[in-house]
Amino acid sequence: MHICLSDGWGGLEMYPGRIIPELKRQGWEPHGLALAGSAVAASLVEAGIEPMTVPTRGRALLQVGRVLAYLKRHDIGVLHCHKSSDLRLGALLATLRPKLKLFFTDHMGVTRAKKDLYHRWAYGRVTRLFAISDATRARNVAAFPLPVERIKRLYLGIDLEPYRPRLSEAEREALRRELGVPAASVAIGLPGRLTDGKGQELWVEALALLRERYPDLAWHGVVIGGLTAAEGSDEAYVAGLRAQVASLSLETRLHFAGFRRDLPRLFEALDIVCVPSRNEAFGLTVIEAMAAGKAVVGADSGAIPELIDATCGCLASPDAPEAWADAMAGLVRDPEQRQRLGQAAQRRAAERFELAAHVRALLEEYSQP
Structure with a gap:
């Protein structure tokens, strides 16, 4: 029992x-x-x-x-x-x-x-x-x-099967439009509960630096997670996060997707997955993204370095938005690296998780x- x-x-x-x-x-x-x-x-x-x-x-x-x-x-x-x-x-x-x-x-x-x-x-x-x-x-x-x-x-x-790609290209593009991702933009997602410690504030700050330092790059951020207490999130934290997005003038570069039950399909719509949690006990979202074959940027703290390393992902300090901006910029610029890291991550997920x-x-x- x-x-x-x-x-x-x-x-x-x-x-x-x-x-x-x-x-x-x-x-x-x-x-x-x-x-x-x-x-x-x-x-x-x-x-x-x-x-x-x-x-x-x-x-x-x-x-x-x-x-x-x-x-x-x-x-x-x-x-x-x-x-x-x-x-x-x-x-x-x-x-x-x-x-x-x-x-x-x-x-x-x-x-x-x-x-x-x-x-x-x-x-x-x-x-x-x-x-x-x-x-x-x-x-x-x-x-x-x-x-x-x-x-x-x-x-x-995790059961790996739901994370295998299933969408046609037309379905994938339709889902990306639903998430507010413009055509030809790299979709950068952060799935997880919206609450202190999960790192969304640092990530939003890093996105602002990404826009400032690399104005030539086409990308769009997607926050995936419940927006209410009933959906497991901290409503005061959500309000603060929305205020931060507005203060940095990122409203047109960031979409709040809310709680979704179709996370495996959402991974198909993303190109990069970020997990900036400060002290993750494990990192379930990390292995889900790995199973979906995505390039992952994770915090170099807690258990996340046990899951990914430089052969199958990227690590950055949860205290350094500049490092996150640089890591995301490198992946946005290089689709071949995204594919290579994603494939290696998928193999590791099958072998270990x-x-x-x-x-x-x-x-x-x-x-x-």
């Missing part, structure tokens, strides 16, 4: 729904526990299972008997939590039913020590903690009250005695 009692919507919340179809394909019977009415619950239904639901995180603890009965009825022996707050329930269930194996994926990258009495109890019930990058594993080892051998780096994976391989590694851990 995957437990994700979150009312938000981001990479962490998307994870159970992403892997459940592959768990089924590999012979397991997955179950889910989510908050009633949450996006997580809806994603589990879309993935093909009817999740058990609770009204609130607090009520989940009060309904521990109901959850235990469900586990017994379905002969569930593995629990997998995805938020640190879920471990309160997971550890309690593992305490009351000692044969349960309890797993936890740290999707966020812990930033402070968790070695007080409560955390020693909760993490003491964890069979294996999964870090999603080497960068986060180093922090996990320092922060969590667990022996290092119980903390394993397990990169995330394929969903079926991720799930096989996960199941090996689940199956350990």
